[in-house]
Amino acid sequence: MNDFLRYDQPDPRGHFGQFGGIYVAETLMPALDELRLEYEKAINDADFMAEFRYELKHYVGRPSPIYHAKRWSEQIGGAQIYLKREDLNHTGAHKVNNTIGQALLARRMGKKRVIAETGAGQHGVASATVAARYGLECVVYMGAEDVARQSPNVFRMKLLGAQVVAVSSGSKTLKDAMNEAMRDWVTNVDSTYYIIGTCAGPHPYPMLVRDFQCVIGEECKTQMIDLIGRQPDAVVACVGGGSNAIGIFHPYIEVPGVRLIGVEAGGDGLDTGRHAAPLTANAKPGVLHGNRTYLMQDADGQIIETHSISAGLDYPGVGPEHSYLKDIERAEYVAATDGEALEAFHDLCRYEGIIPALESSHALAHAKKLAATLPSDQVILVNLSGRGDKDIPTIARMEGIQL
């Protein structure tokens, strides 16, 4: 593991090894240059960083606690599971860490209008929230299929003053929402800041989203010492685009002896082809949404439709840094099926009194499997990236219950 003790990615043009980069139409290239330069200035500006930290503390409620899921761990009968409680953040997920950072950047750049794409609606809600907080106009693009299955979040965004645009092209899910947001941006590039919600997209987005999310892992490094006097043996997080995972992984990359495990959406099972697990299923690298990364595609390079019970993981690609961490073998990637995620969802409700998001339930599902194979003095830290209130209609529907 000594090989990984020095880690300095991406390169100046946004490459994580062969991944990342800037693959967009010419019209957007200057805007990305401008964003990169402004971001470099901002993170070296003590006032900007002080305001970011102030907002995280007083508006989001950070630091989020780490909680020892003792009853559940005992029930599993193996390693101890600890939960990083991002679900307790304002807006109920880790997404807000990033949207605050980017809204502050938008304001600094004089942009009065922000746009965002959203799958489950968590990033849309987090974007609408900060737009209200900083007085920015906000338009959120959301696949028509997701608008239907995530109606509480659609209403939430509207309450916060955002305009929600249902996208009916392609598969009508997250990737199509991102296409439409890109089209808006290319048309309104002078007035508009695009708040990308995950650690994907063209450089500098994968880097800056990661940097804003790293507060998660940084807090963990201090909190674990306070709690158990050492760092965990494994850190587990779900991976769609992978922003909550990169936020908790990155500060641990140079720490020896800590396994980093990303859990993708296994859908109906990897062998069925109905999943959203490009890393676990050994998909080929490709180019989509501005970066090169492992991508679910057919032999002709067309992007294939993905499936997951969780709208937030229902995406054919993955942030380029995860592709790189897989290649250098610093992180491991596995998948949990819809069924396994549901089981973990119910476990956490019943044993710990916490309703987790379906996305985070994938991480919990793998932690449960892993814990059962380890002795009780081992510690697994799970990023509980969001709360599950938004998923209650989905769960009820799946279980045939009329609400």
Next chain:
Amino acid sequence: MSRIQKVFSQLAAQQRQALIPFITAGDPRPGLTVELMHALVAGGADIVELGVPFSDPMADGPVIQRASERALAHKVTLRQVLAMVAEFRQRDADTPVVLMGYANPVEAMGYEAFASAAAAAGVDGVLTVDLPPEEAEECTGVLRAHGLDQIFLLAPTTPESRLKSAARLAGGYVYYVSLKGVTGAANLDIDSVASKLATLRQHLSLPIGVGFGIRDAESARRVARVADAVVIGSRLVQEVEAGEEGLAARLTAFLAEVRAAMDSADA
């Protein structure tokens, strides 16, 4: 001299501008594409841009998005598009063909396999919307080795500082995107196009085509006054979308009208 160079030098000698129509390969069905390409040439096309359908056409407006969807409903692949070009070449040895699309189908095939197959099929140039000069070095090198030009987009937002890297890699002609937006938008501002083109010409020796937002003979005539080539896409794809009946003849007639207007532009 490449087919593209020959076209531009002949037109320049006549003080005329190139007419470059775009249709999507496989739209409305694969069996029709070659006939439609010939129909474009019959209407006065100097170069044909053939769209390679992609599942996620991020830079395109609704009209060309739907064209991609129609083609993909027939499972049109990049190799099939190359076969269409090869068939077109059997009856037309002179009109350059430029493939326009997105990076991933080319990535999936592999640069070398794609370039050699494209050259063998009779393709002349390749425009990959989401492969800017910064990421294009390797691809351009492979294409060049097979005698293919990489065509780059330039935009209203492109600063002078970026023109050097484009100029170094670009071949054939450059494609100036007339507006900030997606294909098929309708807010073409001819004065700002003219002033931007003056700047571009200080850095580029290649001919400059202008596209996005050119919808009729009149807008084509105005663009032809300031550019070396006029690119028309969405308007033609709308014609395809309107139905198969008399389609080839309609495309020919529309382009002939545009051609006549361009040739009447004061020199």
